[in-house]
Amino acid sequence: MRHFDFSPLYRSTVGFDRLFSLLDNASSEVPAYPPYNIERTGENAYRITMAVAGFTEAELSVEAKEHVLAIKGEKADENDDREILYRGIASRTFERRFQLAEHVRVEGASLENGLLHVDLVRELPEAMKPRKIDITTGETKQIESAVN
Template sequence: MRHFDYSPLYRSTVGFDRLFSLLDGVNNDAPAYPPYNIERTGENTYRITMAVAGFSEADLTIEAKEGTLTVKGERAQEKEEREVLYRGIASRSFERRFQLADFLEVKGASLENGLLHIDLLREIPEAMKPRKIEITAGSSNAPQIEGSVN
């Protein structure tokens, strides 16, 4: 896979450090465990579903901080009282990070049938939403500014 050098762009841009670090991260091989889906469930709603078979609610930690969603799974080490001939079900610890877009918030999480569902909602502030500006005809409706000249 090719690696792109973004250093010439650093000289002529300001404030795009996060973008370039995200682009650099695309080149790195991401771990494949645990598998996950990202779904769009509505106009402003999303859901991340992760396959976390064998983990309980107590084993999982979800944290949203500064535009990054981090999901960690750590199982307490069990004493092997049985002899396992083949281990096909992974029980190793994991940490997976997701970069969240602006105004995307975690609204809840649930664990059912070995699947962790994390629901996200995009809430755009009123000041950022597009608004319609009324156009008035002619300059006769324009407010007059009166002032006194001394």
């Protein structure tokens, strides 16, 4: 089994640090189905794209809870008279979990052309955003007081 080094990704991504740690620690245990991409679409925006050919919206579920994004696909039983000679398109049930970094929330999900797109956004609270601090000189200002 190959070992992938995710250390270069730690420097260039924001929001998925825990995800890369989990992938680094359990790369041999990560199932290969369904295949997916994680991409950065903006400074604080991400998109997970998962290939879910053959699944309908009703057969897919996306749930975010306590820094975990769970995507499940449950294929309905096909009780038809077809005899499949070769099955190259997988239609099995799957569940894939992603660890989300702090302050990352799911913005929405869409299904188009057999691809499930899950949009994520990282929103830092005002207290955590950088702010500019004014620099003052050593001069002291005297406050005038009104004397009766």
